Amino acid sequence: xxxxxxxxxxxxxxxxxxxxxxxxxxxxxxxxxxxxxxxxxxxxxxxxxxxxxxxxxxxxxxxxxxxxxxxxxxxxxxxxxxxxxxxxxxxxxxxxxxxxxxxxxxxxxxxxxxxxxxxxxxxxxxxxxxxxxxxxxxxxxxxxxxxxxxxxxxxxxxxxxxxxxxxxxxxxxxxxxxxxxxxxxxxxxxxxxxxxxxxxxxxxxxxxxxxxxxxxxxxxxxxxxxxxxxxxxxxxxxxxxxxxxxxxxxxxxxxxxxxxxxxxxxxxxxxxxxxxxxxxxxxxxxxxxxxxxxxxxxxxxxxxxxxxxxxxxxxxxxxxxxxxxxxxxxxxxxxxxxxxxxxxxxxxxxxxxxxxxxxxxxxxxxxxxxxxxxxxxxxxxxxxxxxxxxxxxxxxxxxxxxxxxxxxxxxxxxxxxx
Numbered sequence: 001x002x003x004x005x006x007x008x009x010x011x012x013x014x015x016x017x018x019x020x021x022x023x024x025x026x027x028x029x030x031x032x033x034x035x036x037x038x039x040x041x042x043x044x045x046x047x048x049x050x051x052x053x054x055x056x057x058x059x060x061x062x063x064x065x066x067x068x069x070x071x072x073x074x075x076x077x078x079x080x081x082x083x084x085x086x087x088x089x090x091x092x093x094x095x096x097x098x099x100x101x102x103x104x105x106x107x108x109x110x111x112x113x114x115x116x117x118x119x120x121x122x123x124x125x126x127x128x129x130x131x132x133x134x135x136x137x138x139x140x141x142x143x144x145x146x147x148x149x150x151x152x153x154x155x156x157x158x159x160x161x162x163x164x165x166x167x168x169x170x171x172x173x174x175x176x177x178x179x180x181x182x183x184x185x186x187x188x189x190x191x192x193x194x195x196x197x198x199x200x201x202x203x204x205x206x207x208x209x210x211x212x213x214x215x216x217x218x219x220x221x222x223x224x225x226x227x228x229x230x231x232x233x234x235x236x237x238x239x240x241x242x243x244x245x246x247x248x249x250x251x252x253x254x255x256x257x258x259x260x261x262x263x264x265x266x267x268x269x270x271x272x273x274x275x276x277x278x279x280x281x282x283x284x285x286x287x288x289x290x291x292x293x294x295x296x297x298x299x300x301x302x303x304x305x306x307x308x309x310x311x312x313x314x315x316x317x318x319x320x321x322x323x324x325x326x327x328x329x330x331x332x333x334x335x336x337x338x339x340x341x342x343x344x345x346x347x348x349x350x351x352x353x354x355x356x357x358x359x360x361x362x363x364x365x366x367x368x369x370x371x372x373x374x375x376x377x378x379x380x381x382x383x384x385x386x387x388x389x390x391x392x393x394x395x396x397x398x399x400x401x402x403x404x405x406x407x408x409x410x411x412x413x414x415x416x417x418x
Contacts, residue, residue: 166190
């Protein structure tokens with residue numbers, strides 16, 4: 001086996017150049033965003049309260065700790081609008097605030113001076129005693145409206161059948177200063193145990209006609225719903241568009257937990273794939289084989305393709321922790337994920353896959369320069385990140401070594417692709 005492993009490693013040269021973003025305060029669960037109007041500028045967020053910025057396309061980084069009256073309590077999501085305004089969404093734990101409690105609202109902090117100073121934060125979805133979790137945002141490039149979707153728990157972790165989880169949606173039309181009253185997207189609620197039967201991982205995007213799409217995971221698989229009035233109301237019944245054999249929560253050796261939440265993106269490029277809806281997700285065929293898949297729709301979500309496997313190996317080893325993005329200048333698809341095809345035990349690599357034909361076929365390469373082995377006794381984070389703009393490709397992932405976490409990127413560009 002060892003000679004074969006050696007040959008496989010030789011056949012998979014590393015691209016790009018790995019760059020350490022931060023190792024301060026054991027960062028993990030990172031997100032990343034390239035400024036679409038200032039391509040040299042990239043921002044990132046990490047658990048618990050890290051904000052990171054580069055002004056040289058990711059070659060060097062500076063970091064700061066975010067602070068808020070609501071407390072900065074993980075699940076960071078960063079974004080940038082056309083005016084260069086920075087957005088940092090996160091969870092709350094305002095123990096010192098009257099009426100505040102653990103994850104009692106989603107919080108948005110903004111910066112209009114490229115991250116030098118930030119607002120204290122705006123709370124979204126405060127409905128005591130309910131709890132708010134796992135938010136994702138999307139800024140509509142046409143009108144700069146911001147769409148936010150997340151999970152509301154009646155009581156996080158409750159095993160009572162009467163306690164439910166639901167998907168909520170809110171919209172801002174003034175750069176995050178105010179938000180519409182949240183509306184419920186789903187009709188089929190989940191439980192509150194933060195597991196396969198919980199509805200979670202909601203993500204919203206928009207097509208060229210202004211129709212909003214939202215996908216999330218729940219007990220029957222991947223759910224999908226639409227809105228034609230800017231999210232004021234949604235279709236009366238959501239569709240289950242893909243079953244998940246192992247559910248959305250599954251075990252990966254060496255991790256305390258892992259998930260296969262769907263990542264929803266819409267092609268708004270001028271390519272022949274314009275207005276195609278894509279969803280990537282992870283599923284576990286058996287306990288020794290997790291893979292990354294893609295489904296797509298070319299008719300507004302009315303019908304969906306068969307699942308296409310993104311990772312191209314048949315090693316019966318795990319691929320997990322994926323993120324997905326589209327270069328809106330070309331329509332090329334990119335997906336990054338952790339990969340164990342070339343390693344032994346729980347040792348882990350990082351791969352990037354890409355497709356130039358609308359997801360029909362994928363090519364992939366290992367992008368990390370050094371493998372790592374996670375520790376199941378230490379929280380590793382629930383997701384990674386990837387941002388692509390005009391041929392600039394910037395993944396972000398968590399690395400673990402000598403008992404410490406760090407977050408990294410790789411200096412990849414379209415011209416580097418074979």
